Amino acid sequence: MRKIENELDLRAQEAVNKPPAAGEDIDIDRYGRVVVPEREYLDNPEVLSTGVKQELLKAGIEPSGKDRVGTFIQIDHSVVHASVGQPGIEVTSTVKAREKYSWLDDYWWKAVEVDTDKFTARAHLEQHHGYFLRTMPGVKGIYPLQACLFMAQPDITQNVHNVIIAEENSELHVITGCACAPEVESGLHIGVSEFYVKKGAHLTFTMVHNWAPGMFVRPRTSAIVEEGGVFISNYICMQPVRSIQMYPAAELVGRGATARFTSVLVSTPGSMIDVGSKIVLSAPETKGEVISRAVSTGGKIVVRGLLVGEVPGVRAHLECRGLLLNKRAFIHAIPELVGKAAGADLSHEAAVGKIAQDEIEYLMARGLSEEEATAVIVRGFLNVEIQGLPEALTNEMRRIIELGEQSVL
Numbered sequence: 001m002r003k004i005e006n007e008l009d010l011r012a013q014e015a016v017n018k019p020p021a022a023g024e025d026i027d028i029d030r031y032g033r034v035v036v037p038e039r040e041y042l043d044n045p046e047v048l049s050t051g052v053k054q055e056l057l058k059a060g061i062e063p064s065g066k067d068r069v070g071t072f073i074q075i076d077h078s079v080v081h082a083s084v085g086q087p088g089i090e091v092t093s094t095v096k097a098r099e100k101y102s103w104l105d106d107y108w109w110k111a112v113e114v115d116t117d118k119f120t121a122r123a124h125l126e127q128h129h130g131y132f133l134r135t136m137p138g139v140k141g142i143y144p145l146q147a148c149l150f151m152a153q154p155d156i157t158q159n160v161h162n163v164i165i166a167e168e169n170s171e172l173h174v175i176t177g178c179a180c181a182p183e184v185e186s187g188l189h190i191g192v193s194e195f196y197v198k199k200g201a202h203l204t205f206t207m208v209h210n211w212a213p214g215m216f217v218r219p220r221t222s223a224i225v226e227e228g229g230v231f232i233s234n235y236i237c238m239q240p241v242r243s244i245q246m247y248p249a250a251e252l253v254g255r256g257a258t259a260r261f262t263s264v265l266v267s268t269p270g271s272m273i274d275v276g277s278k279i280v281l282s283a284p285e286t287k288g289e290v291i292s293r294a295v296s297t298g299g300k301i302v303v304r305g306l307l308v309g310e311v312p313g314v315r316a317h318l319e320c321r322g323l324l325l326n327k328r329a330f331i332h333a334i335p336e337l338v339g340k341a342a343g344a345d346l347s348h349e350a351a352v353g354k355i356a357q358d359e360i361e362y363l364m365a366r367g368l369s370e371e372e373a374t375a376v377i378v379r380g381f382l383n384v385e386i387q388g389l390p391e392a393l394t395n396e397m398r399r400i401i402e403l404g405e406q407s408v409l
Helices: 001-015 050-058 094-100 102-107 117-127 355-366 369-382 392-409
Strands: 071-077 077-086 089-093 131-137 146-150 155-165 171-179 184-197 202-210 215-227 232-238 245-246 247-251 258-267 274-282 289-294 298-308 316-325 330-341 345-354
Touching: 001 117, 050 146, 050 202, 071 089, 071 131, 071 215, 077 089, 089 094, 089 146, 089 171, 089 202, 094 102, 094 131, 094 155, 117 155, 117 215, 131 146, 131 171, 146 155, 146 184, 155 171, 155 202, 171 184, 171 298, 184 202, 202 215, 215 232, 215 258, 232 274, 258 274, 258 298, 274 289, 289 298, 289 330, 289 369, 298 316, 298 345, 316 330, 316 369, 330 345, 355 369
Parallel strands: 071 146, 131 155, 146 171, 155 184, 171 202, 184 215, 202 232, 215 245, 215 247, 232 258, 245 274, 247 274, 258 289, 274 298, 289 316, 298 330, 316 345
Antiparallel strands: 071 077, 089 131
């Protein structure tokens, strides 16, 4: 392990000042110099304060663990709870997992490059845990597994490195909620997540962000999907945040692999959301889909999408729709297609506009106020049908989106 660490350290040191390839740059050194106390381990997360539990629920995390096969909770720099309720599933911190498994070095910084930018470099050089989730071969999660990354202290940096492995023919649905305490107004969260979907495995990853208006958030995510594997990524951000920049990617390396990215975004005044999704189809018969729904109530949104067809016979589609609710709203859609082989079938469609006045008038004629009519239209716009989810997770996503609508519409 030491040799690998030395090599990674050198690469990270060279990238300490390397700016991100896209999106707004920020000064990392503004945060992270605050002393962060170690937090007590909790056998039962329900002892958390009412205010904290309310924030967790908004991010899709059930403190009781009801209808979950496992729970991981990290507050600031401390893992305060890790439990599992089904055989064949592992839940622990990446720090403990690396101490336990020497083979984890074969996955460490393989899907995401440690020198991608200064954020990945910081996540390596000053790591604050992160979660390790794994399903054994053939095991299928009865319920979703939940993982929470929570910030309770203001003006700090939380640097986490997560690894999720779905072994051959296994099935796992993960809800990860990122949130902060009501008294936290600002801070920096850097989250590196590496996904490995083995042959015939099915992995769903639903990320819900419930941050504060002054938070800067920099996730760095990539998945490697083997033959016949399925990777589904859902991202929901409907709460105020200062700045989010992320560009998750999936590389389909095995025949018949599939990846789908779905994003539901709402940007309020003062927020800058820069979200992309990239799928590289590098094996025959692979399929990909990127779907984005973006609503600006006065903030800025940049929606990026990139499909790369590297071999014949691959198919992928990109769809982005944006809705502007007032004159201050801003949405920039950037769809990209790259075909590197004859026979690659790649397509995209993008549309950005405002609500049609006749739609509002139609609903007002049936007794709704203008505000109520607008809310109904926006609710329908954000109601994205996501394939491949179990009923419990579909219902959970609907609940989260409804909560978000109540706070911004």
